[in-house]
Structure formats: structure tokens, C-alpha cells
Amino acid sequence: MANGQMRSVASLIMVLNFCMYVILLGIGGWAMNRAIDHGFIIGPGFDLPAHFSPIYFPMGNAATGFFVTFALIAGVAGVASILAGFDNYRSWDSTSRPAAVSSAIIAWALTVLAMGFAWKEIELEGRNARLRTMEAFTIILSATQLVYVATLYG
Numbered sequence: 543m544a545n546g547q548m549r550s551v552a553s554l555i556m557v558l559n560f561c562m563y564v565i566l567l568g569i570g571g572w573a574m575n576r577a578i579d580h581g582f583i584i585g586p587g588f589d590l591p592a593h594f595s596p597i598y599f600p601m602g603n604a605a606t607g608f609f610v611t612f613a614l615i616a617g618v619a620g621v622a623s624i625l626a627g628f629d630n631y632r633s634w635d636s637t638s639r640p641a642a643v644s645s646a647i648i649a650w651a652l653t654v655l656a657m658g659f660a661w662k663e664i665e666l667e668g669r670n671a672r673l674r675t676m677e678a679f680t681i682i683l684s685a686t687q688l689v690y691v692a693t694l695y696g
Contacts, residue, residue, distance in 0.1 A: 545634075548693055548696050549631065549634055551693050552627070552631060552690065552693040552694065553631055555686060555689055555690045555693060556624050556627050556628065556631065556690065558686060559620060559624055559683065559686055559687060559690055560621065560624045562679050562682065562683050562686070563617045563620035563621050563624065563683065564617075564621065565679055566613055566616075566617045566620075566676060566679045566680065566683065567614065567617040567618070567621070569672050569673075569675060569676045569679075570610050570613050570614040570617060570676060571614070572672065573599065573601070573602075573606070573610045573672070573673065573676070574610060574611075574614065576599075576600065576601065577598065577599040577600060577607070577610070580600040581598050581599070581600060597611060601669065601670055601673065602663065602668065602669040602670070602673050603663060603666040603667065603668045603669060604666060605659055605662040605663040605666055606663055606669065606673065608659045608662075609656060609659035609660055609662070609663045609673075609676075609677070609680075610676075612652065612655050612656040612659055613656040613659075613660070613676060613680055615652055615656075616649065616652035616653040616655065616656040616680070616683075619645070619648055619649040619652045619653075620649040620652075620653060620683065620687065622645055622649070623642070623645035623646045623648070623649035623687075626638075626641050626642045626645040626646075627642045627645075627646060627690070627694070629641070629642070630642035630694070639694065642694055643691065643694045643695065646687065646690055646691045646694055647691055649687055650684070650687040650688055650690075650691055653680065653683050653684045653687050654684050656680050657680050657681050657683075657684040660676075660677040660680045660681060661681075663677060664677060
């Protein structure tokens with residue numbers, strides 16, 4: 543593929559991934575806020591519940607806390623990789639490519655980790671539509687981020 547075509551493919555995937563990572567962060571932020579607001583209330587005079595977990599989420603299932611936490615981390619790393627990729631896109635030379643590739647690989651690895659928790663959450667069932675949307679975005683992002691890494695190498 544010609545250099546100009548590869549650049550246009552990379553820009554399309556960067557825009558797509560940026561939008562999807564922002565949506566992932568929005569839904570993950572909602573889930574984290576809801577967990578903080580409606581989680582366990584612990585203070586003077588309150589005993590810890592028998593099966594207390596610091597990653598308790600009032601919605602979803604046992605994997606939800608891990609999934610949301612790692613999806614938020616992957617989302618932040620993904621947005622950062624897109625910002626590094628934008629710098630590479632502007633110059634499109636070998637000096638900025640290593641930063642873009644390394645950050646994209648780290649974001650992809652974290653997204654694949656979050657995808658693993660998404661699959662576990664799907665297996666356990668009992669989640670709402672927002673969490674299902676977040677799972678779908680995470681699974682799609684694991685594929686599109688890999689394509690983005692491949693275009694940066696191309």
C-alpha cells in the first residue's frame with residue numbers, strides 16, 4: 543500500500559478509535575460514579591459486609607468492577623495513544639513513529655485485558671444495557687486498535 547493510502551487509513555482509524563475510546567470513558571465514568579454513590583457505606587458504627595470487595599458495583603455481576611476499572615485504564619491509554627498518533631500523522635516520518643507505535647501497543651494490550659474481563663462479564667450474565675454497550679465497544683476496540691498498530695508499522 544502506498545504511503546499516502548496508509549496515512550489516510552491511519553487517520554480514519556485514529557478518528558474512529560478516538561470516538562470509541564471517549565464513549566468507553568463516558569460509560570465507564572458513569573459506572574464508576576454509580577458504584578461510588580451506591581456502593582457500600584462504611585463508617586463509624588458500620589461493620590464490613592461478610593463478602594466485602596473494594597471493587598463492588600451495585601449493577602452487573604462479579605466481573606463488573608474489574609471490567610470497568612480496566613476499561614477506564616484502557617480508555618485513558620487509548621486516548622493518549624491517539625494523541626501520540628496525531629503527532630505522528632502531522633509529520634509522518636520515522637522520528638515520531640516509535641512513540642506512536644509504543645503507545646498504541648500499550649493501549650492495545652490494556653484494551654485486550656479489559657476485553658478479557660468483558661468476556662467474563664458476558665459469561666456471568668446479569669448486566670444492564672450500558673454495560674453491554676461498554677463490552678461491545680471494548681471488544682470492537684481491541685480489533686480496531688490492532689489494525690491501527692498494523693497501519694503504524696506499514
